[in-house]
Amino acid sequence: MNNVNKQAFIISAELSTLSKAENKDRTASLIKLLHSLRLPFKIADGMYEGVAEQSLYIVAENTYNSVIKNIANEYEQHSYMRIYSDGHAELVYVNAANKGEVQSIGVFTKVFSKDNLKAYTIIAGVIYTCL
Numbered sequence: 001m002n003n004v005n006k007q008a009f010i011i012s013a014e015l016s017t018l019s020k021a022e023n024k025d026r027t028a029s030l031i032k033l034l035h036s037l038r039l040p041f042k043i044a045d046g047m048y049e050g051v052a053e054q055s056l057y058i059v060a061e062n063t064y065n066s067v068i069k070n071i072a073n074e075y076e077q078h079s080y081m082r083i084y085s086d087g088h089a090e091l092v093y094v095n096a097a098n099k100g101e102v103q104s105i106g107v108f109t110k111v112f113s114k115d116n117l118k119a120y121t122i123i124a125g126v127i128y129t130c131l
Helices: 020-036 062-074
Strands: 006-011 041-048 051-061 079-084 088-093 102-111 120-123 126-130
Touching: 006 062, 020 051, 051 062, 051 120, 062 079, 079 102
Parallel strands: none
Antiparallel strands: 006 051, 006 079, 041 051, 041 120, 079 088, 088 102, 102 126, 120 126
């Protein structure tokens, strides 16, 4: 089911302990890094663990799993989301007590409202959550 050539990843450079200006600089740095790696991405806004943050939605060959993991580690992220071509989504933990664990979180699904959602991602004006 999950053995596909393309995957999507959602990753942020932001940290809740930093100022808006610091997070803006970190996001700009991550964008520059993705450009240097020639990885296509879209800017996404969302909510993770009750905190609004800007993220990047990246589509890449599944061989980029380790690259994305290294980026998440470099930017001291708790986790990042990996989405398979069938929509199955999981959180990959990199800097947490459960480091190395992968948690299935449902299917990355388009929804029509972010009301009452604890976690969501908005990509090009379209709202997604995992159901």
